[in-house]
Amino acid sequence: METSVSYPGWTKILILAALATVLGSSTPVGYNIGVINTPGYIIKQFCNESVHSRYNIVLDESQLDILWSSVVSIFLIGGSIGSLSGSILADKTGRKGGLTISSILGLIAGVLFWVSKTANSIEMLLIGRVFGGLSAGLITAIMPMYMMELAPPHLKGATGALCPLGVTLGILFGQILSMYNILGNEGGWPHCLAISAIFQFIYVVISFILPESPKYLFVIKEKPALALKELKRIRNVNEELLTGEIELLKFEEQENIRQGEHWSISRVVRSPELFLPLLLVCTLQAGQQLSGVNAVFYYSSVIFKSAGLSVKSSELATIGAGCCNMFMAIMSVQTMIWFKRRTILQISLVTSIIFLVILGISISYMDKYQFMPYLCIVSVLGYVLCYGLGLGPIPYFIGSELFEVGARSSAMAIGSMANWSGNFVVGLTFPTMAAYIGAPSFYIFASIVIAILIFIRTYLPETKGKEACEIYSLVANGLKSKPLMPSRNIKEINTITNEKDTI
Structure with a gap:
């Protein structure tokens, strides 16, 4: 659609x-x-x-x-x-x-x-x-x-x-x-x-x-009048111009009723139809942290000092890297409108891999060649920019596009936990990795990002411009799914659902 x-x-x-x-x-x-x-x-x-x-x-x-x-x-x-x-x-x-x-x-x-x-x-x-x-x-x-x-x-x-x-x-x-x-x-x-x-x-x-979420009020709380009131307030238009959204809310309500019992975290985890979208959400959320972004910021101060900057200047340079990250976060608001999710995410992953490898090489040879510290700086800034292109923003919201309203809150909670768990793992292991492995730590992060890239290229459907109920059929068969096939639109799904109900 x-x-x-x-x-x-x-x-x-x-x-x-x-x-x-x-x-x-x-x-x-x-x-x-x-x-x-x-x-x-x-x-x-x-x-x-x-x-x-x-x-x-x-x-x-x-x-x-x-x-x-x-x-x-x-x-x-x-x-x-x-x-x-x-x-x-x-x-x-x-x-x-x-x-x-x-x-x-x-x-x-x-x-x-x-x-x-x-x-x-x-x-x-x-x-x-x-x-x-x-x-x-x-x-x-x-x-x-x-x-x-x-x-x-x-x-x-x-x-x-x-x-x-x-x-x-x-x-x-x-x-x-x-x-x-x-x-x-x-x-x-x-x-x-x-x-x-x-x-x-x-x-x-x-x-x-x-306002409260109209979808939550309509589908979860079953308060259509209040949902419509909030929707009109948010859109600032008359009800006649909201026919499409109201129809979609009714369809999602029907789907939620058809799916039966209340969705919970345990039900989401046990549901075979939700295995693949949940795996996608957790992979991206945990992978965002396991890509080594916090490790790059941890090393940035050391890198800037090695390039000849004073302690105060390296501190300011680290903040400068944070400003680059901030710039990309601001840009991502518009980028998500311009580009498809799969396209921008894969570009982000590929370029992040390149800069992680260059960063590992340049840190390893920092004392042998005079230009290496400057290559390190370029690698840090390049990685921050590429990370912010897709790997930074998309994992946070992709669950809302992959899951229908009923299961959405549980799926988002599990994905968020995967993100925090990944952050915890990196925080716990990276100081030891830095002490005993050193620069090759970034090759490990690059390998993780490669694995994420392969998985995403195979199983992540395009979600931009589509409702979760359209995507459902593409990912309902677990790892046997064919998510890159064209999805059915709302009317086709509605017709099929009505035919099943009739039978």
């Missing part, structure tokens, strides 16, 4: 929802990821002093490293748990309600960060990281689904890219504000960690005037 360009575009309420969720939901996710690294040694010292003064325990270096690793990684564990909880909240309290609850959890985290130093409490710091992780997991599971269900068909890709845009913006904010001369110092770090709560407070205030 080709998407009609006659649909309303960016109405005022849709723009407000986009701004509120980007700044108030996904930006805090990225901020909590990016803010912890630069002032880490200062916060680590606070942890050491807190344990000593309160428990009279002197930690050796290895024990302190384990404690600090716990502070960092517990956020990722919270993210995984929050992701799984996202499916329950998204169906029980609504898409908007789930995001509001996530913001309240983020507010609690911010308060705990703010008072942790004054209270001399490492426990508050740890609990704050848990609450921050829970909030982040809920947001990454719910926000892409919420925005794509609000958007007209031709803007689904653009609204789906808003979540990674906010995450990227938050990481950049975190890198800048956590610089030592700003807030990443002995006196400023509690305030630095707590700033994300301000954004989430703003979202809570604005959420009262934001």
Whole structure:
């Protein structure tokens, strides 16, 4: 089915929802990821002093490293748990309600960060990281689904890219504000960690005037009158101009009724028809992290120093790499409108592989050739740009295009958990890989991206301009599916369904 360009575009309420969720939901996710690294040694010292003064325990270096690793990684564990909880909240309290609850959890985290130093409490710091992780997991599971269900068909890709845009913006904010001369110092770090709560407070205030997802109201809650009211408010047009969307909502409602019992995570996992789309979502979500993007940023400071930059200049250059990532995140909103998903994702994967291999080679020979440090810089920036082209934004929202409304929240929750789990695995293993393997670590990341590319080329159907019910028949046979065959349009599917019901 080709998407009609006659649909309303960016109405005022849709723009407000986009701004509120980007700044108030996904930006805090990225901020909590990016803010912890630069002032880490200062916060680590606070942890050491807190344990000593309160428990009279002197930690050796290895024990302190384990404690600090716990502070960092517990956020990722919270993210995984929050992701799984996202499916329950998204169906029980609504898409908007789930995001509001996530913001309240983020507010609690911010308060705990703010008072942790004054209270001399490492426990508050740890609990704050848990609450921050829970909030982040809920947001990454719910926000892409919420925005794509609000958007007209031709803007689904653009609204789906808003979540990674906010995450990227938050990481950049975190890198800048956590610089030592700003807030990443002995006196400023509690305030630095707590700033994300301000954004989430703003979202809570604005959420009262934001719309609920019409698809959620119509299909899940079975409230067609309220769904139609919200749809008219979002599109800002008369009901007569919404005939196509209303027909589609009715069709999705029929499909949800036909599929029987309420969808849950366990049912989604057990369903043979959903095996392939779920595998695609988890592969892309986990693969996004296993591609080594965080490792590249980890190495960037070392690379810039090796190129002859001072400590301060290399810090600024790392932020410059973050700006490149931010630029691509902004561009991806429009890119998702211009290009097909399969095309832009494969370009992103192929070019990322090339730059990862070049990066591994240039780091290996950095001390042997004078031009190698500069090749490293080009590789870092090239990888960041290529990653942001497709591998960065698409995994966040592809689940909303592959799954119908009933199973969507559970599938998005599982995919989000795969993303956080991949992040956790890289965070846990990369320091050891860097110490014992070094530059060849990037060949491992390149190999993972090659595997993702092969899988995607074989099994990912084109989702741009199509509804999930059109894609369903292409991926319902598991690994025996032929997803690159032309899909049936809504009318054909509706006819077939009616014939089956008649028989």
